[in-house]
Amino acid sequence: MATSLRNIIVVGGSFVGRTTAQELARIVPSTHRVLLTEPHSHFHHLFTFPRFAIVPGQEHKAFIPYSGIFNASPNPSSHGIVQARVLSVKPTHIELDREWQGSNVIPFDYVVLATGTRLCKPAAMDDDDKPSSVDYLQKHQAGVKRAQSILIVGGGAVGVQMATDLKEYYPEKEVTVVQSRPRVMPSFHSGLHDLIKRRFDELGVRLITGSRVTIPPSGFPTDGSTFDVQLTNGTTESTQFVILATGQTPNNQLVADLNSSRPDGESVINPDNGFIRVRPTMQFLDEEYSNMFAVGDIADTGAQKAARPGSAQAAVVAKNIQALIEGRTAEDTFVKGPGAIHLTLGMKHNVIFRNPNTAEGQIEPWINPKDDGREDMNVEAMWERLGISVENPRQYHL
Numbered sequence: 001m002a003t004s005l006r007n008i009i010v011v012g013g014s015f016v017g018r019t020t021a022q023e024l025a026r027i028v029p030s031t032h033r034v035l036l037t038e039p040h041s042h043f044h045h046l047f048t049f050p051r052f053a054i055v056p057g058q059e060h061k062a063f064i065p066y067s068g069i070f071n072a073s074p075n076p077s078s079h080g081i082v083q084a085r086v087l088s089v090k091p092t093h094i095e096l097d098r099e100w101q102g103s104n105v106i107p108f109d110y111v112v113l114a115t116g117t118r119l120c121k122p123a124a125m126d127d128d129d130k131p132s133s134v135d136y137l138q139k140h141q142a143g144v145k146r147a148q149s150i151l152i153v154g155g156g157a158v159g160v161q162m163a164t165d166l167k168e169y170y171p172e173k174e175v176t177v178v179q180s181r182p183r184v185m186p187s188f189h190s191g192l193h194d195l196i197k198r199r200f201d202e203l204g205v206r207l208i209t210g211s212r213v214t215i216p217p218s219g220f221p222t223d224g225s226t227f228d229v230q231l232t233n234g235t236t237e238s239t240q241f242v243i244l245a246t247g248q249t250p251n252n253q254l255v256a257d258l259n260s261s262r263p264d265g266e267s268v269i270n271p272d273n274g275f276i277r278v279r280p281t282m283q284f285l286d287e288e289y290s291n292m293f294a295v296g297d298i299a300d301t302g303a304q305k306a307a308r309p310g311s312a313q314a315a316v317v318a319k320n321i322q323a324l325i326e327g328r329t330a331e332d333t334f335v336k337g338p339g340a341i342h343l344t345l346g347m348k349h350n351v352i353f354r355n356p357n358t359a360e361g362q363i364e365p366w367i368n369p370k371d372d373g374r375e376d377m378n379v380e381a382m383w384e385r386l387g388i389s390v391e392n393p394r395q396y397h398l
Contacts, residue, residue, distance in 0.1 A: 006033070007107060008024055009036075012037070012115045013037070020114055020318065025073035027322050030074075030075055034078075034079040035082050036080070038066070038081065039097075043063070043064040044124070047307075062133075065398050089258075092108070110292075113292070114294075117250050121136070122140050123245065150173060153178055157185065163177050177207050177208070178231065187339060189364075191364070192343075195353070214229075214231070224241075251298060258286075261286055261288035268284060278300060278301060281331070282316050296313065304340070338356060340354035349370070352367075354366040
């Protein structure tokens with residue numbers, strides 16, 4: 001890669017970071033290159049983890065090489081993947097945990113933070129390499145298979161999807177979901193809870209709401225023995241395996257020490273929720289950092305934390321960085337829409353659910369139930385989006 005190229009750095013190579021990098025590489029001039037920094041050796045297809053942590057034989061498909069990510073751009077060889085962990089982000093450069101092309105520091109003209117949020121295993125992996133992550137999923141599958149009773153902590157998308165997959169794939173097992181709120185998926189219209197509850201009843205999934213699980217400091221046993229789980233409502237549940245499917249923690253530490261230049265002293269990070277304050281242009285709210293952007297789950301947009309709004313934000317960022325490079329003003333803006341989700345409710349059954357658009361006077365959600373699910377969750381489509389056309393099943397092991 002020619003060192004004369006100006007750098008646009010995307011920090012974080014998950015769904016929204018990957019999309020942002022590809023959008024940028026498609027439209028930036030030949031004077032600039034896009035560098036995607038990511039400690040994982042492979043793209044982690046997070047949406048498959050709940051399924052592949054239960055169902056064996058597909059787990060190797062969840063980790064996709066980054067090698068083809070820029071194939072569709074006009075100058076693929078100009079751009080690159082930096083496999084390293086970013087330690088900090090400054091207004092002019094990033095600092096890495098290892099050398100890349102002879103330095104731990106990479107300067108930039110523009111940076112996009114797509115660092116997302118931290119999730120509990122098995123919704124996210126601890127390891128950066130593919131073999132270790134595949135091994136973890138296989139061990140989790142074995143633990144699930146061995147247990148006759150399984151308790152899932154959390155009634156968000158991960159908990160709901162794992163519960164329905166579990167009960168359909170292993171109908172003889174006892175599956176219980178404990179949700180701290182009065183209903184599951186509480187950020188959505190109550191119609192989604194009602195739909196999920198009907199599906200739970202149909203499959204035989206037991207739901208406990210309005211109570212939390214007390215998690216011991218050393219975690220729960222994984223040896224297949226029966227043990228008691230304490231709930232904050234004063235009851236106990238006996239089980240042989242616990243799956244944590246609880247909330248998300250913002251990955252904001254890379255910019256936590258950036259000083260505010262705003263007259264009101266407002267920090268870069270919103271202390272109420274941990275997300276990075278942004279303008280509708282997706283630039284940092286603080287005008288001192290107008291060359292810095294945030295997208296996806298880490299951005300404090302008020303939008304649902306999901307891939308679809310994140311992809312819309314990625315397009316906004318790409319157009320605005322292009323404008324700034326060309327000496328124009330960043331004017332493209334992200335407009336928040338109603339929350340929506342594509343949720344699996346078993347091996348084949350799934351639903352697309354969208355909250356009412358109250359701005360347009362809607363009072364009822366839009367619901368599209370389907371029964372076209374596949375065991376591997378149509379994973380080859382994501383391989384293609386990352387520039388790899390799978391012609392032989394052995395390629396899934398790359």
